[in-house]
């Protein structure tokens with residue numbers, strides 16, 4: 079895709095993979111709308127990218143897990159006089175621990191952010207893209223989407239939702255000129271695991287957010303419905319399809335089992 083002069087809205091742009099999406103797109107001449115809760119970080123990023131690349135960068139500080147957030151974001155974008163050409167649904171978080179011990183509000187917020195906000199923002203921004211016959215929607219899923227993961231039940235289910243939703247959307251939008259892709263990163267070196275608060279949630283060698291974004295842009299250029307970041311992650315995702323399902327559930331459980 080040619081990103082020059084396009085406007086990309088990136089959720090979760092204040093840290094990690096979202097920041098790198100913003101950086102790569104700005105380097106290629108895209109204007110940005112940066113969304114997350116941390117206004118200071120977003121303004122610092124917007125200032126840096128404006129100065130480095132001469133692009134326009136706006137900031138919307140918003141908690142996307144709250145009711146009505148999507149509507150407020152659309153109104154804000156309209157007030158800015160912007161049109162969204164590329165939507166990157168990247169904001170997300172995980173919790174670690176058993177459902178029986180979990181804070182119900184925290185699990186609800188996870189579903190709101192990881193699933194409901196992805197559907198809501200896609201539904202709100204997609205029609206204008208299809209009307210123009212161009213644009214892109216990038217949804218950040220995870221390798222956790224490929225099997226249920228005990229002790230991270232809601233997170234893995236939320237990412238399975240994102241993957242299924244995105245691949246269906248890819249089929250729906252094929253005739254429209256709008257590109258849709260789900261990116262499935264494995265463990266990636268970002269503040270994600272500080273938010274999770276449990277090192278056990280991380281398995282395998284961590285890749286970099288730069289690698290994740292490069293894989294995404296390659297998949298987008300190739301018209302893939304989804305892509306796994308990293309050869310090892312892709313191999314594991316493929317091989318486990320040939321194992322008995324109970325074995326897959328057991329391996330996943332042992333991999334992230336809370337340490338005593």
Ligand SMILES: NC(=O)c1ccc[n+]([C@@H]2O[C@H](COP(=O)([O-])OP(=O)(O)OC[C@H]3O[C@@H](n4cnc5c(N)ncnc54)[C@H](OP(=O)(O)O)[C@@H]3O)[C@@H](O)[C@H]2O)c1
Pocket residue numbers: 089090091092093094095096113114115116117140141142143144168169170171172191218219220221262263264265266267268269270271273
């Ligand atoms: N890192 C990994 O190993 C990994 C692996 C697979 C998939 N992923 C996925 O990759 C995506 C990005 O994660 P990351 O690794 O870059 O983690 P991260 O550094 O923790 O970034 C998460 C981003 O989401 C934003 N966010 C969190 N809650 C929000 C809310 N309620 N409203 C709006 N924004 C919110 C955070 O900003 P504020 O705190 O400022 O709001 C931050 O910008 C997530 O969807 C994650 O599930 C990560």
